Amino acid sequence: MIRLIRNYQTASREDLARLMGSYTNERHTLDHMFARSWHNDEIEDSHDRIQARHKAVGDMLTASRGNRIVVIVLSQIETIKFARDWTRQTGKKGGKKWASQFYKRAFQEDSAYAPQFANLSHHARDQLFETLAPEFKRWKTVVRRAVTARSRLENLFTLVWL
Numbered sequence: 001m002i003r004l005i006r007n008y009q010t011a012s013r014e015d016l017a018r019l020m021g022s023y024t025n026e027r028h029t030l031d032h033m034f035a036r037s038w039h040n041d042e043i044e045d046s047h048d049r050i051q052a053r054h055k056a057v058g059d060m061l062t063a064s065r066g067n068r069i070v071v072i073v074l075s076q077i078e079t080i081k082f083a084r085d086w087t088r089q090t091g092k093k094g095g096k097k098w099a100s101q102f103y104k105r106a107f108q109e110d111s112a113y114a115p116q117f118a119n120l121s122h123h124a125r126d127q128l129f130e131t132l133a134p135e136f137k138r139w140k141t142v143v144r145r146a147v148t149a150r151s152r153l154e155n156l157f158t159l160v161w162l
Helices: 013-023 027-042 046-062 068-090 095-109 122-131 133-161
Strands: none
Touching (some): 027 068, 046 095
8 A cells, every 4th residue: 555655556456456356345446446546646737636636535435335444545545645746736836826726626526516517608607606605615614624634644644654
């Protein structure tokens, strides 16, 4: 697992699924999670990569298939990677503005709100976002706590393992 966090991909997806397969009944689910994590590592644009990691963590935690232990371990790996990317991005010049844009985009892509934003023009999206401002404020408070917790997990991991 440490090798996954450090982005060492010495084993194939098939090897990892075979090794982890005894912990789950859903090999396809494991293949998908490993592939998604590695795909996220390859996303060049840091905003898109962080967005993808945020979505992956949420999707993994709500998965109903397979053994929860494997899902939790993989989601923690993706969480640590998210925190590392987040720290790098927000530490750059313009990091606060970038974080604000991340929250806005993540809100619009959240499964509870995405259908309302789908197929809207940029102007219409902005208008709807303004209408949903009170909901966005509540949503952002919850998500901000999750982002902070992810950073704390990454700090703990760094202290203990690296």
